[in-house]
Amino acid sequence: MNYYNLTRSKIEMFKKHLILEEKSGATIEKYSRDIKKFFNYIERKDLNKELVIAYKKNLKESNYAIRSINSMLSSINSLFDYLNWNELKVKTYKIQQQIFYPEEKELTKDEYKRLVKAALEKHNERLSLIIQTICATGIRVSELQHITVEAINRGEAIVSCKGKTRTIFIVHNLQKKLLDYVSKEKIVSGSIFVTRNRKPICRNYIWREMKELCIDADVNPSKVFPHNLRHLFARAFYNIERDIAKLADVLGHSNINTTRIYIISTGKEHARYMEKMQMIE
Numbered sequence: 001m002n003y004y005n006l007t008r009s010k011i012e013m014f015k016k017h018l019i020l021e022e023k024s025g026a027t028i029e030k031y032s033r034d035i036k037k038f039f040n041y042i043e044r045k046d047l048n049k050e051l052v053i054a055y056k057k058n059l060k061e062s063n064y065a066i067r068s069i070n071s072m073l074s075s076i077n078s079l080f081d082y083l084n085w086n087e088l089k090v091k092t093y094k095i096q097q098q099i100f101y102p103e104e105k106e107l108t109k110d111e112y113k114r115l116v117k118a119a120l121e122k123h124n125e126r127l128s129l130i131i132q133t134i135c136a137t138g139i140r141v142s143e144l145q146h147i148t149v150e151a152i153n154r155g156e157a158i159v160s161c162k163g164k165t166r167t168i169f170i171v172h173n174l175q176k177k178l179l180d181y182v183s184k185e186k187i188v189s190g191s192i193f194v195t196r197n198r199k200p201i202c203r204n205y206i207w208r209e210m211k212e213l214c215i216d217a218d219v220n221p222s223k224v225f226p227h228n229l230r231h232l233f234a235r236a237f238y239n240i241e242r243d244i245a246k247l248a249d250v251l252g253h254s255n256i257n258t259t260r261i262y263i264i265s266t267g268k269e270h271a272r273y274m275e276k277m278q279m280i281e
Helices: 008-020 025-042 049-061 066-083 109-121 125-137 141-146 149-154 172-185 203-211 226-241 244-251 256-263 267-277
Strands: 156-161 164-169
Touching: 008 025, 008 066, 025 049, 025 066, 025 141, 049 066, 109 125, 109 226, 125 141, 125 172, 125 203, 125 226, 141 156, 141 203, 149 156, 149 172, 203 226, 226 244, 226 256, 244 256
Parallel strands: none
Antiparallel strands: 156 164
């Protein structure tokens, strides 16, 4: 059995490789986080296939969701690809195609409105606008930096992510709210959702602030995270358009199967559709 020596310098080389491959900042951050977790697990031991399999087993025993485990394994497999350590690569878990979306995870439009209201009642206008911007445009959290003063004035933002460029339209009501906000905050150019150091607000910060709204908004915390706003946008858009290809373009998906995950209904909703069929005499 062959043994390999994984070092911090090799991990740093891989990170530079990702940058040269023009991977998005969010992708590089995600890969780095997953690889750091793996590196801490192996504790600088000589690396072999058995140790990688043990890590895979450890993730499952730690009760991570299978999709999360597969995502983490894909990150370290990419590292092994780069280092040409192909014999260390492990298989991801097979997942049965999801038919129904868990009802306890689905954020409803009414719950979304309560979150917006709770943010305003806490005098957190910025968070309220972040929530509304994601839910009204379907934009990713990592793409919020493209919501600039210039984009607001145009009524559209040009977003580049994962090697693709697309146009995000800013609906009139949102445009008006954002223009009022930048005027009040005296933001004259550039991104509007930034820290005091003018850096884009990170996902974890938004996630934490959204969680703090749950009690006042009377919303289950398991439903409240930034990406779920994107899912709500997708369902609302599809219920009007019924065009999954167009929705995939709006969301910036290359694979339409990814878009399907966003619009699957809950089991209760599916049962309601079946009741409407009236097939029993």
